[in-house]
Amino acid sequence: MFRALTARGALATAPSRVVTRERAPVRWLLTGAALAFLGVFLLVPLVAVFAEAFRKGVGAYLASFTDPLALSAIKLTLLVAAIAVPANLTFGLVAAWLVGKYEFKGKSALITLIDLPLAVSPVISGLIFVLLFGLHGALGGWLAQYNIQIIFAAPGIVLATMFVTFPYVAREVIPLMQEQGCEEEEAAISLGAGGWQTFRRVTLPNVKWALLYGVILCNARAMGEFGAVSVVSGHIRGKTNTIPLHVELLYNEYNFVAAFAVASLLVTLALVTLALKTVVEWKSRTAQTEFLPDLHNRETPDEDRTAEHLQDVWQLQGAQ
Amino acid sequence: MSQGGGRRARTLNRAFALKRHSVLPGFGWTLGCTLLYLCLLVLIPLSLLFFRTAGLGWSDFWSAVTAPRVAASFKLSFAASGLGAALNAVFGFIVAWTLVRYSFPGKRLIDATVDLPFALPTAVSGIALTTVYSRTGWIGQLLEPLGIQAAFTPVGVTVALTFVGLPFVVRAVQPALQDLDPEAEEAAATLGAGRWQTFYRVILPTVMPALLTGFALAFARALGEYGSVVFISGNMPMRTEIVPLLIVSELEQYDYQGAAAIAVVMLVASFVILLLINLLQWWGARHQRREGV
Numbered sequence: 110m111f112r113a114l115t116a117r118g119a120l121a122t123a124p125s126r127v128v129t130r131e132r133a134p135v136r137w138l139l140t141g142a143a144l145a146f147l148g149v150f151l152l153v154p155l156v157a158v159f160a161e162a163f164r165k166g167v168g169a170y171l172a173s174f175t176d177p178l179a180l181s182a183i184k185l186t187l188l189v190a191a192i193a194v195p196a197n198l199t200f201g202l203v204a205a206w207l208v209g210k211y212e213f214k215g216k217s218a219l220i221t222l223i224d225l226p227l228a229v230s231p232v233i234s235g236l237i238f239v240l241l242f243g244l245h246g247a248l249g250g251w252l253a254q255y256n257i258q259i260i261f262a263a264p265g266i267v268l269a270t271m272f273v274t275f276p277y278v279a280r281e282v283i284p285l286m287q288e289q290g291c292e293e294e295e296a297a298i299s300l301g302a303g304g305w306q307t308f309r310r311v312t313l314p315n316v317k318w319a320l321l322y323g324v325i326l327c328n329a330r331a332m333g334e335f336g337a338v339s340v341v342s343g344h345i346r347g348k349t350n351t352i353p354l355h356v357e358l359l360y361n362e363y364n365f366v367a368a369f370a371v372a373s374l375l376v377t378l379a380l381v382t383l384a385l386k387t388v389v390e391w392k393s394r395t396a397q398t399e400f401l402p403d404l405h406n407r408e409t410p411d412e413d414r415t416a417e418h419l420q421d422v423w424q425l426q427g428a429q
Numbered sequence: 430m431s432q433g434g435g436r437r438a439r440t441l442n443r444a445f446a447l448k449r450h451s452v453l454p455g456f457g458w459t460l461g462c463t464l465l466y467l468c469l470l471v472l473i474p475l476s477l478l479f480f481r482t483a484g485l486g487w488s489d490f491w492s493a494v495t496a497p498r499v500a501a502s503f504k505l506s507f508a509a510s511g512l513g514a515a516l517n518a519v520f521g522f523i524v525a526w527t528l529v530r531y532s533f534p535g536k537r538l539i540d541a542t543v544d545l546p547f548a549l550p551t552a553v554s555g556i557a558l559t560t561v562y563s564r565t566g567w568i569g570q571l572l573e574p575l576g577i578q579a580a581f582t583p584v585g586v587t588v589a590l591t592f593v594g595l596p597f598v599v600r601a602v603q604p605a606l607q608d609l610d611p612e613a614e615e616a617a618a619t620l621g622a623g624r625w626q627t628f629y630r631v632i633l634p635t636v637m638p639a640l641l642t643g644f645a646l647a648f649a650r651a652l653g654e655y656g657s658v659v660f661i662s663g664n665m666p667m668r669t670e671i672v673p674l675l676i677v678s679e680l681e682q683y684d685y686q687g688a689a690a691i692a693v694v695m696l697v698a699s700f701v702i703l704l705l706i707n708l709l710q711w712w713g714a715r716h717q718r719r720e721g722v
Contacts, residue, residue, distance in 0.1 A: 129614040131624050136531055143527040144539070146520040150592050151545050153567055154557035161560060200466050207459040213448035219463070225471055228699045230653025231551075232673040233692045236680065237474040240481055245685055247477060272470055294453055304454035326547075333550025336655035340677060353552040353656070360556050360660065369560075372553045379548035386548075387541045 158376050161369035173359075173370035181347045182355035182371075185263065189351060190331040193270040197327055201278025202320070206308065209286025210294065220283065226275045235269050235340025242268075261343030266351065269337040274327045281323030285316050318393035322386060329382040333375055478696070481689040493690040498666050499675060503694075506672040509583060510651035513590035514598075518644045521598025522636075528599070529606040543599050546592055551656025558589055559660040581663030586671060589657045594647030601643030605636045638713030642706055649702040653695065 131139070163170055173179060204223060208216060226234065240246050242259040252259060259265045293315070297307040313320075335353040342349040350358060352375060359368035448456060482490060493499070527533075528540050546554065562569045562579035572579055579585045609632065617627040633640075655673040662669040670678075672695055679688040 129611055129618060129627075135624075139523055140527045140531055140533055142520065143524040147524060147539060147542070149568060150588075150595060151542055154554060154561050154592075155545065157561045157567065158553065158557045200463070203459050204463045206455065207463050210453050211448050211451055211456050213456075213460075219467075222467060222471070225475070228649065228703050229475070230655065230673050230692075230695055230699070232655045232676050233478070233653070233696060236676060236688060236692055237478050239680065240477055240685060240689060241474050243685070245683065268470075272474070275470060291451070291453055298452050298454075307453075329548050333548075333553070335550060335552040335555075336673065339655075340680060353550050356552050356556065357660075365560075368556060372556060375550045375553045379545065379550070379553075382548045383541055383544055386544065387537075 155376065158369050158372055161365055162373045164369075165366050169366050170370045170373075173367040174374075176367070178347050178350070178358075179355060179367075179371055182350045182352050183374075185266070185349070186332050186351045188263070189267050189270050190328055192267050193274055193331045194324060194328050196271055197274050198278050198320075198324055200275070201282055201323060201327075204279045205282035205286045205316070206312070208283050209289075210291045223279050223283075224276050226272055231273060231334065231336025232340055234272050234337040238265055238268050238272070238341050260341055261345065261349060263349065265341035266338050266349065269341045270331050270334055273334050273337050274331045277327035277330060278320065278323035281319045281326070282316050285319045286312070289315055318389050322389045322393075325382055325385050325389070329378060332378060475696075478689055478692055481686065482693045485686050485690060489686075490690050493687050494694050498670070499691060501667045502670045502672045502675045505583060505586065505668075505670070506652060509586045509590050509671070510594075510648050512587050513594055513651050514644050514648040516587075516591050517594045517598045517647045518640060521595065521643060521647075522602055522640060525599045525602040525606055529603060544596050546595050551593070551654065552660075554592055555589065555657040555660035558592060558657060559585075562588055562661065580661055581665075581669065583669060585661040585663075586658055586669060589661050590651035590654060593654050593657055594651050597646040597650065598640065598643035601639045601646065602636060605639035609635060635716070638709055638716055642709045642713070645702055645706045645709065649699050649706075652699060652702075 130136075162173075174183075204219075208220060239260055241248060242252060242265065243249050244253065244260070246260070259268070293311050294307050297311050298304070302310070332351075333353055334351075335357070338351055339354060339357070342351070342354055344350060344354060344358070346358070352371060356368050356372045356375070359365075359371065485493065494503075524543065528536065528543075559566075559580055561567050562572075562585055564570065564573055564578065564580065566580070569579055577584060579588055613631050613635075614627055617631045622630065653673060654671075655677070658671055659674060662671065662674070664670055664674055672691060676688045676691050676695075679691065
């Protein structure tokens with residue numbers, strides 16, 4: 110009797126629910142299948158890039174970056190990102206404020222339109238600018254009169270990149286701003302803060318992690334875009350090749366070591382992006398749990414939080 | 430009387446107003462800026478594609494998009510994207526399942542690497558996959574004795590399209606699995622269902638909307654993919670030429686209208702998929718609500 114009881118007690122406190130768990134061989138099989146799938150499709154290609162890049166040693170690897178063509182590709186890529194990312198950052202914030210803080214007709218249609226470039230093939234994203242600004246395009250003749258070149262030149266590359274990276278910041282910030290509502294902003298306004306001040310002091314700190322994540326993604330895509338840029342660039346050596354296009358050029362010339370060396374630069378960028386993404390997700394999760402009062406395990410009483418909050422608002426008013 | 434009239438006018442005003450009243454400043458100019466930027470960068474260039482095609486006339490359009498080479502590329506694009514998305518649906522589900530339910534060393538690292546195809550530039554994944562799956566590559570030489578040649582065949586195209594769609598199913602299914610109510614599974618077990626029966630009678634129907642959404646997203650992404658396919662496919666017309674590649678080669682021959690016509694078909698296809706995804710999400714939300722009641 111006593112033994113039966115303890116056995117039952119042990120069952121009741123067992124940490125895992127046995128009935129809703131698969132048997133060990135099934136678990137191992139599934140985990141093995143998952144790891145094999147990820148290994149074949151993700152890990153092996155990733156390792157291959159570095160293996161090929163260092164095939165002829167560190168010297169050959171480093172020499173790939175001193176090539177003037179590589180340097181001009183890096184310069185162009187940095188220039189394109191330096192224009193496209195701030196432009197879409199500004200747009201993303203303006204659009205997020207519009208969608209997150211007001212109720213108006215056609216709002217869901219607007220959100221769909223903002224996401225539109227994600228549904229468009231990169232090749233088509235380049236094509237539409239060729240149709241618009243190309244020599245036989247809608248504005249082509251007019252541009253030729255004034256000797257302005259957009260397609261097969263840097264402006265076309267910037268435009269195509271801006272199109273492709275258009276939604277990234279907006280779609281990260283919009284859901285968060287919608288979720289947070291506008292009570293804090295309304296409080297700030299009613300206490301006499303201006304619109305810009307409210308945005309800078311109240312809204313921006315609340316969305317900073319999502320904003321940073323959006324900017325990271327936008328930058329990664331801007332620097333790595335291949336399809337759209339390939340269509341508008343014209344592949345002029347040393348002039349209109351970005352880093353991904355330079356990789357293609359080297360690869361097609363069977364210069365594999367250099368191709369993979371330059372590609373490893375982009376892989377490093379991708380890995381840094383993923384690492385930052387993980388950090389930002391973790392930060393925003395902790396920020397959110399701070400933001401929402403935890404009902405079961407509250408550290409500071411409600412009054413204290415309110416007082417703290419009011420103090421913030423007073424500071425804000427005083428600064429005006 | 431006048432009071433009632435005033436109230437009616439206010440209600441009317443509210444019903445027809447463009448926006449609900451708000452004390453926050455900046456509605457006008459943020460709306461203006463957003464619409465202006467959206468129109469200039471996205472809507473006008475995209476609509477031009479349709480205008481360009483409309484100038485072609487129906488019969489020319491039809492012959493441009495049904496030419497044998499074009500038809501072959503459409504067939505390959507849809508088949509390889511579908512197969513890749515199906516592979517992702519099966520294995521992506523298993524990956525999501527192991528990440529949510531089991532614990533093993535390095536799990537968080539693996540969780541983070543799932544997003545790699547999102548972050549990796551497509552040209553890089555293209556040359557990496559080609560090297561690995563070519564006849565002398567690490568995986569290609571294992572496939573060679575089995576009589577499978579991956580690089581420069583439709584198999585290679587499918588491999589590349591599976592790679593680009595990989596994160597979609599995992600990221601769509603993961604939250605759905607996390608939200609599953611353990612009590613439903615416990616009830617199924619109590620009523621005598623085996624693990625497999627519980628899976629396909631209880632778990633799978635609940636996760637289905639998320640799984641289908643992931644499948645559709647992976648399919649849509651694969652359909653438009655260019656960079657990671659262009660290296661591994663070998664670009665042989667009629668055999669390994671996908672639609673985006675065909676658009677590029679038409680452009681290189683300065684056949685703008687032919688390229689635009691094919692692009693319009695592609696765009697319409699991806700918009701239809703987008704619509705289906707929205708319907709799926711609506712279905713999923715309804716599913717959850719019904720379960721909540």
